[in-house]
Amino acid sequence: MTDTPETREFDGVELRKVREFVWEIPQSGGMNAPARVLASDALLDQIADDNTLQQLRNSTHLPGITKYAVCMPDGHQGYGFPVGGVGATDTTDGCISPGAVGYDINCGVRMVRTNLTYDDVRGTEEELVDSLFANVPSGLGGGGVVEGDADTVEAILERGMEWALEEGYATEDDLAHCEDEGRRPDARPEFVSQKAKDRGRNQIGSLGSGNHFLEVQRVTDVFDGEVAEAFGLREDQIVVLIHCGSRGLGHQVCTDYLRRIEKRHGDLLERLPDKELAAAPAGSELADEYYGAMCAAINFAWVNRQLITHRTRRVFERVFRMDADELGMELLYDVAHNIAKREVHEVGVDADGTAVAEADAVDHEERELYVHRKGATRAFPAGREEVPPAYRDVGQPVIIPGSMGAGSYVLVGGAESLPETFGSTAHGAGRVMSRTAAKQEYWGETVQDELRDQDHIYVKAQSGATVAEEAPGVYKDVDEVVRVSDALGIGDKVARTFPVCNIKG
Amino acid sequence: MTDDPDTVADGGADGDDGRFELRDHTADVAVAATADSLGGVFAAVANGLTAAMCDEVPDTGERFPIEVRAESPEAALFDYLDECIYERDVRSVLPADHRARVGPVDGEWVVEASARGVPFADVVARDVKAVTYSEMELAETADGWRAYVVFDV
Secondary structure (H helix, E strand, C coil): CCCCCCCCCCCCCEEEECCCEEEEEEECCCCCEEEEEEHHHHHEEEEECHHHHHHHHHCCCCCCCCCCEEEEEEEEEECCCCEEEHHHHEEECECCCCCHHCCCCEEEEEEEEEEEHHHCCCCCCCHHHHHHHHHHCCCCCCHHHHHHHCCHHHHHHCCCCCHHHHHCCCHHHHHCCCHHCCCCCCCCCCCHHHHHHHHCCCCCCCCHHHHHEEEEEEEECCCCHHHHHHHHHCCCCEEEEECCCHHHHHHHHHHHHHHHHCCCCCCHHHHCCCCHHHCCCCHHHHHHHHHHHHHHHHHHHHCHHHHHHHHHHHHHHHHCCCCCCCCCCCCEEEEECCEEEEEEEEEEEEHHHHHHHHCCCCCCEEEEEEEEECEECCCCCCCCCCCCHHHHCCCCEECCCCCCCEEEEEEHHHHHHHHHHEEEECCCCCCCCCCHHHHHHHHHHHHHHHHHHHHHHEECCCCCHHHHCCCHEEEEEEHHHHHHHHHCEEEEEEEEEEEEEEECC | CCCCCCCCCCCCCCCCCEEEEEEECCCEEEEEEECCCHHHHHHHHHHHHHHHHCCCCCCCEEEEEEEEECHHHHHHHHHHHHHHHHHHHHHHHEEEEEEEEEECCEEEEEEEEEEEEEEHHCCCCCCCECCCCCCCEEEEECCCCEEEEEECC
């Protein structure tokens, strides 16, 4: 008698358990590859509670999708492609999909270290949160750190953080500790529409709203002392987390290309189960133009986070009466959550050299792929040449923000990330409750009061509704998300942080 | 173009006959709308977009025109809502009190619309990033039109 694989079914989607924390939706119908969900039983129940599994299955209809599409442990329903989704498509006979990157191109997170300890900050929390809120633009119509003209926008799109360095908003060290050193060389500003540039002009250096935030945190736990030392982290240290993206400019780039692809490649679109998966065939004019425009928007997002870093340094200097160098305010790392990148990965091939599902592979070859990460973080292990020299011997830092009541994690890219997830892991806690339900469940001022009185966390937001929508109870258990990542070896635990104060749009 | 467009045939309505509801969506927000006319349902979805950004809209602001042309009614709805978001960012106003007429002209679907632009200084509002095609519905019913649109927050 042979063992029957454990299976579970949710609304017509059947999953087969591959091993602990790994579930697979077998290839069938119009799927071009299987799909995998990386989750514990508890997380799988939450992931299956909305349309995440259907969206994940839909994503495997993309032409040239390789090996499998993967949903990270924090996955949830998005639009077209699930949030927490990773899909790699061949750059020669596959496609690139703006919908699989998302509207907020290079929505991402960065962590800034300080030399301060929690004791240094206690008693200043209200002054700090008030000063950060007053000086870091947030919300709708809050303007930006820089009021840009057309030339400024062009320069940012072209040169990314190199522009910030030239203008005095960044240090050489900042660039050395950012993914791609803060500049995508493939950026083509000429493929970014005037509408997108118009929207970006008055938002350069702004948080926006939704789930974006700036949070001062203290390091509460160090799990891996050696890697933590390489990252410059120690217990009780104060760090700053900045989470935002490419603002209206990036949103417009995605919108523009979805519509252009709809008009130009309607035949491909008709074969896809969701219009939001709109994709341009690899090698087509639109694929190249979208890639260039997306890379330019990636540069814009890095500058956005850099200008907020610059303003944060000035606030800390005033509050703590020391300059930023004395405060040790160095960038630990900056990672993207919504991005597609040309990367080389090993894939299984059949006897003809065609990429096939792992079960049918007779050999393996290196292939260049568009790796789409939508609500997922690149998590390259030690040795990958894309990891900055500062971290190449230990692996890429991965920052996993949790809710404003639960804290966050710093991980390091795990050795299993390359074979399992195209070098990717989770990007956060992931929502479990809708925004409309959250506003019925929570009252913003009450959430703020409870966080301050019970957990000594000081929150300031443009709108009480935003606080209610982002209440700690609307998110998955970040500890469980990280437990799965760590157990699978795709992103390994290094340190945990807990909020001190938080500003939101 | 005037505040009350009259160049697009839309059953004689001026597009303010609609109703909307904000619907649950895990990370984003959805708007379900109905109206007697196509223009009415477009305006109702746009009013839902406004409600997703702001709980209490003050009476301030001047009206401004919005016009789009697209190859199908769904594409016209997508482009119209995208234009509302674009105008919001470049005019620094919250578009509210939407009016729209929608109809076919020379093989295209034309939206002639207007909104009242509430200055950001007068309002506390949240960002909605973009309109999406995900799960979009636009259909004629026995009573008029219904639409369902998911917005990225």
